[in-house]
Amino acid sequence: MKAVPHLDDLVGSVVPLSRDRVTSIGRDADLSFPGNNFLHRRLIDIYWRDDGWWIENVGAWIPVRYCAAAEALSSILDVGQAMRLSSRVTHLVFRAGGTEYEVVVRIPDHREHRRTESVGLSPGTSTLGPGSLTLEQLAMLVAFCEPLLLAPGVGIDRIRSMRAVEDRLGWSSAKLRRKLDNLCGKLATAGVAGLVSETGVPATNRRIALLEWALATRIISTDSVRLLDLSTVNGPLHPRRDGEDQ
Incomplete structure (x- = not known):
C-alpha cells in the first residue's frame, strides 16, 4: 500500500x-x-x-x-x-x-509544497520574527504546545496549563509569568493581535492567541520538541546580567 x-x-x-x-x-x-x-x-x-x-x-x-x-x-x-x-x-x-x-x-505520489523551517534549534541560536525570540522563549512556547506537536490533529484546547509548563521546564511560577508577560508585550508591540486588551492589560485569552500565532507561523513545529531535551532548558540558559531582559 x-x-x-x-x-x-x-x-x-x-x-x-x-x-x-x-x-x-x-x-x-x-x-x-x-x-x-x-x-x-x-x-x-x-x-x-x-x-x-x-x-x-x-x-x-x-x-x-x-x-x-x-x-x-x-x-x-x-x-x-x-x-x-x-x-x-x-x-x-x-x-x-x-x-x-x-x-x-x-498520498505518496502527491507533490508536497515544502516550506523552510524558521526555527534554529541549536543552543544560543535566535529565531527571527517580530523581534528575535530567545531559546527560553521558544522552549516556553514548545512546552505549552507539546501535546499538539506530538499528536497532530488535536485542538488548541489541549495546550498545557501554566502549572504543567512550570513542571515541564523546571521553572518557578514567577519566572513563567514574567517570561510570558515579556514575550506577549514584545509580540504585541510588533503587531501580533489578541495579546493585549484595548486598555493595555493582558488579554483574557492571550495564551491561546499566542500559541495559535506560534503554530500558524511555524515559529515552532514538531521538530522543536527537541528543545525540551536540551539540558540547558532545565537550568539557567545564560547568566543574568544587570539590565538584561528576563
Whole structure:
C-alpha cells in the first residue's frame, strides 16, 4: 500500500484510493467503523477532481478536524465543506458519541509544497520574527504546545496549563509569568493581535492567541520538541546580567 494513495486507520486497516471512484469513511463505508450508531454511515468522502485529491464532510452534524503531518495546528472541515489536500500525509480526527477516531490519508505520489523551517534549534541560536525570540522563549512556547506537536490533529484546547509548563521546564511560577508577560508585550508591540486588551492589560485569552500565532507561523513545529531535551532548558540558559531582559 505504500506505493499508492490510501487511507490508514492506524490499527491495521488500509484502504486504497482510486481516481475512478469515491472512497468513504464512516460506520458503513469503505473504511468502516461499525458498532457506533452515533457515527454517520458516511461521514467523509475522498475523491480525485481537477488534478488533485479532495476530502468532503458529507455528514449531518459531525465536524472533522484535519491537519498536515508536518503541522501542529488543526483546522475544522465543517458539514458540507470540501477541501483539496495539499500534503502527502493528512490526519483526520472526528468524534462520535464518546469515541474519537483518527484516520490518515497518505498520498505518496502527491507533490508536497515544502516550506523552510524558521526555527534554529541549536543552543544560543535566535529565531527571527517580530523581534528575535530567545531559546527560553521558544522552549516556553514548545512546552505549552507539546501535546499538539506530538499528536497532530488535536485542538488548541489541549495546550498545557501554566502549572504543567512550570513542571515541564523546571521553572518557578514567577519566572513563567514574567517570561510570558515579556514575550506577549514584545509580540504585541510588533503587531501580533489578541495579546493585549484595548486598555493595555493582558488579554483574557492571550495564551491561546499566542500559541495559535506560534503554530500558524511555524515559529515552532514538531521538530522543536527537541528543545525540551536540551539540558540547558532545565537550568539557567545564560547568566543574568544587570539590565538584561528576563
